[in-house]
Amino acid sequence: MGIVSSKLGNLGVVTTTLDEAVNWARTGAMWPLLFGLACCAIEMMSTQASHYDMSRFGMELNRASPRQSDLIIIAGRVSRKMAPVIRQLYDQMASPKWVIAMGDCASCSGVYNNYALVQGVDEVIPVDVYIAGCPPRPEQLIHGILTLHEKIRGDRIAEWAT
């Protein structure tokens, strides 16, 4: 006890709103779905690995099951064969859930304007944050995640309930 109070000082009472407390918790421990599609997924792995270390944002824990995750990062190009699978994964995630479209392909299919790809994953699922780049640098992905955190901090529980 003595150590704690000497380190923290006498904090006294902290007041906050329920919204802020909930959003603080939500942003501090997001569990992304362990899901990679193409080249961008390799950069996503770099972001999670030692050098960039995404666990600084409470995101080191990737879940392989959509039911345990609240963020899906679409890292790569979405082919027509893959699109139904992505929709299914998204539907299986429990609310509240967020989507990041990482890279040009996921945002708008990038350099491939052709028969094989869905022209942006937002044709299949709603997207919260788009990250440009082919592939985006890990810093860009981190910036995208922080942007998402900002968005979440603005959420109001009353709106969720409606």
Place this chain on the structure above:
Amino acid sequence: MGQSFGAVSGITDVDGPTSVSTWEGNVDELRGLVSERAFTGETMLLNMGPHHPSTHGVLRVLLELDGEEIVSCLPDVGYLHTGIEKTIEAKTYEKGIPLTDRTDYLAPMSNNMVYSMAIEKLVDLDVPYKAQIMRIIGLELTRINSHLVWLGTHALDLGAMSVFLYCFREREYILEMFEIISGQRMMTSYIRPGGVWRDFPPEFLPKLQAFLDFFPRRIDDYENLLTGNPLWIERTQGVGILEPDKALAWGCTGPTLRGSGVNWDLRKAVPYSSYEEFDFDVPVGEHGDVYDRFYCRILEMRESVKILQQAIKKLPAKGPYRSENRKYVMPPRSELGQSMEAVIHHFKLWTEGFATPDKDVYVAIESPRGELGCYVHGTGGNKPRRVHLRTPSFVHISALPVMSEGHLIADLVAIIGSIDIVLGDCDR
């Protein structure tokens, strides 16, 4: 049978509203592909993938299981089909380079290389010696880079988390070097028809030398963690055996073939880009199991270090880094301010490209995964009629059933890791 049918649809436990249907096919379509026992309910059909953490991307494998034992295994590819070959047909030759980067995204320089070599063969373009050595430096760094990702993810699949973190630490160093020479971390587009994009900046070679000095010790670290580790040996030795004759019959190449004891490396067999001047060994396995394939790649990284060390010594200080044949190769930027002719060539090559003879060529190189071939058919115009990539991942996936029959599901994860597939390479 009703039970098996449910399993085929893959995602049977959807409880929320869903806007897409599950598998709509007829279970009879599988007749002939799986054994008859699957239709009586004696064995179970199970989907692994396309969303599975251990399939290295979006591979789907339909498994027929007797208990935990694999009776048959049907790989289903195409979840990452991007139409890259078709897209290249609509572009001039040089503009196809950035697309080749994105096929095998763990070894972009190998793809640049094979496509550039095909075009060079098509139009009879010579590559200066300096450019050849620079290419080798790029290619061998790519090989190490790709093997590091493979080692990290393969070990991660089998439960060794720390190897992944170490491998990516070194990989980050290589990516920094790539960024120095090409301006991009992953999709380098550095190797172009006729040479390379630009000369090495002065800070590159010291950085490369530093890397070569510390990297062998890092490989020792990985080996300390894995090579003699009883758990690792238990999971990998004797698993997924591929006999040499079968490996050849299924068209396997690269470490997947060499792990089975066949000494075949295109760098030695059909040398390109002055590889014949280099002194290196080709590691060959013995048993053809997961462990031997793993060990081949570890040794290959050491050989790559050897090649890189020789390449630094061989690299000429002066000389052109790309061909001076201005009909096909862009003039350097520095010339644009001084020579009208250079401006015209620059304009012509970027707007129109160059024309090639109406013939077809095939070239192949040793990519980190095996024989990477490129077939280009010129039309006489400035765009190819057909470009096809012979990618090792596609071939190796077709050999997956041979390796995995009779094994447990957990072994399948080890086997998929050991053949080092990249789905972008496979589906393109």
